[in-house]
Amino acid sequence: MGIFDFFKKRRLRNLAAALNDSRLLEWLGIDPKNTPAIQEATYYTCIKLLSETMGKLPWKYYQDTASGRIRADPTEMTALLTTRPNPYMTPSTFWQTMEMLCQEYGNAFAWVQSDITKTGEVQKPYRWHWRGLWIMHPQDITIWYDNAGIFGKKNQIHYQYTNPQTGETFLFDSSEVLHFKTWYSRDGGLTGEPVKVILSDTIRSLSLSQQVITNNYEHGMTASMVMYYTDELDDDRINKLQEKFANRLITPQNAGKVVPVPRGLKLEKLNNSFVDSQFYELKKYSALQIAAAFGISPTFLNDYEKASYSNSESQNISFLVNTMLPRVKMYEEEINYKCLLPKEQEAGYFYTMNTNALLRTDAKTQEEIVTGYVNNGIYTPNEGRRMLQLPDKEGGDILMCNGNYIPITQVGKQYGKEGDNGED
Template sequence: MSIWNTIKERIFKNEISADTADGNGFEKLMKWWGIDSEKPKAIAETTYFTCLKVLSEAMGKMPLKFYKEDESGGRVRAPTDRIANLLMYRPNPVMTPSTFWSTIEVNCEHYGNAYVWIQTEYVRKGKYGGDIVVRGFWPMQSECVDVLMDDAGIFGNKGQLYYRYSDPKSGKTYTFRQDSVLHFKTWLTWDGIMGKSVRDILKDTVTGAGHSQAYLNRLYQGGLTASSVLQYTGDLDKTLRTKLQKEYNDLLTGAKNAGKVVPLPVGFTLQPLSYKLTDAQYYELRKYTALQIAAAFGVKPNQINNYEKSSYANSETQQLAFLVDTMLYRLTMYEQEINYKCLTDEQRAEGYLYKFNERVLLRANAETQMKTITSAIQNGIYSPNEGRHFLDLPSQEGGDILIVNGNYVPLTSVGAAYGVNGEGGDGNK
């Protein structure tokens, strides 16, 4: 049976009232269609929103760097080309890099997938040739993108992916090849192509948390006033009962009526129906639900303001755990996609690569930072100028030479100065 026939049958059977004078006709119709108009949105749930904020801001904090590996495997900053300049300084005319990467991450977590269109333009050079130049990187609305697999070779490339974007403003549809789109996904994917969003993974949990927040909002809007029963002697028809109910709802509910004295006619009794949130373990359930949502995102308890088992010391440890357990995978996924689609085969062969600077997430206080930098310089890990750069100080002459303590000797020469193993000393064995 078609949907339209089902609706007509229910309307004619008076299952859906045609009388919309009470203002509920549309809501009833929506429910018959299986659409709950009062269902809270996931983004309105505080913990869910906080987790999106933590992850998107963490992604936006880390600058993208362009490196080249030398023959020994070390990495040095490489001269930037046009694509590197776009990714590092201005992906498109309207977005900074921090805004760009935050937008990508929040779309990825909320929808399961995030897509970036690589805008290119053919620039003619001379009479017979030209180059394809990248003009910008543009995030696409995830809910407007369909991913198609050409497993039959219809477009000439069997096994290739195509991204179809339906522009909600113009109504036009665009199709892009897979090498023209950066595709980022969440940690959960069953086919390796499409990611699954956290709100789908925890659908019931997130929805329940949203209902909980909506209930609390209604409670505040009602001035934290409990429901009441109005008892009276006699009988009233439906019209009078509705009128009486509306009159006392206006007198008793809302923050403006808190503590207000309401007169009752003779024969009427008002009996509050008190229901304490502690009886339903409301706080405990809310806290447990919040921890479940945060765990699915990989966000630590202290990042959602749960400090019950936290101290200053282990909060710093939790930040390190957040980087290792959560962001390290995200960064690896981002870097692999960028390095594959934003570098040529020749660049990859020569050792060029993009890498996010994750160390910005571990910035310590001034004393700890100074001790770390000083130790690295004294042990030959950083040159003095590299240490100065961490403090945003200019280079100094002679500061590019690595230095170590002069008392250090190779492991094979330990004890040589004392005549051990027949070397040095006074010749006595």
């Protein structure tokens, strides 16, 4: 049986952390003093934006029919996706958490708890088809590739979940697990890789630069100094002298105060200017690199240096089209494959995310959009009212349009006389 040991190193990391053995961490190539990437502000902001955006998008249930797409009657799965995935989470919390895990670990998993056989029949005595969606932490998942057919058919994917509290393990078929991943994969698309692995050096450099700024604040923004002394001192006296003047010079309480210097002792400041070392320029460049890797515009990081009102609006549209739509499409494909019964798939039912929720505009623009749809016969008045969250009205289900419009094949005929062939 072939095994994808994608999470093996993470399991060893957890074991080493539990044992508090720094030597084992170093042997694994893990820095025990390395801070989590999520503590870097740019990295955190990007994951926060992607996760919250995914949580904003509501799920819709439709059916493709001969007369076009129509809203379908809700099912048990529709209630899980739109009302309550499980007793402990709202849909917003669930999808935000799934996207956060996906971006942080490269993969996100959710167990689809159901009472349905592969033929779509309910196994008695259960009452409901679908019972819940349960998030499983990526660090507790091991992916198995059954090339020997031990668990059924050959060349099938299975997911092994280990309960971190009890140590109990469960083996799920691939049809029982929703698996969302990032676009970058090193194993043929089976699993994804997070941005923090690909840009580990860039993220670490930003974390270190933040530590430099923090240390300067802790030391009262006072630069390092060299002490000149004309006499010779042993090591003990040197250490005492350093400690004495360090407490007076670099603590925030003494910043900017006058420090008396004994005769024979001279202090000289070491020039270490952030401006001279292009510190802020390099820090900003690294932050933009991380944002670009996530597909996020600098505007979303509060960098308005090259932004205006018009291109900020276009950047919002670009964020939806280039960053979120690939993610949304991946979510929709996984849901429609694993959360619909075979008979529902054959009947043309499908789930989709309403991306229009990201393009909500001001009241005036919204009025112009709805009015244009209704006046041009695209929406009925009641459909337009629903866009504005208003109740239907009697007679509002009839399409209307301007009476002056004519078919394109008859353009010009209105200017000729009846029976005239149009010649002079």
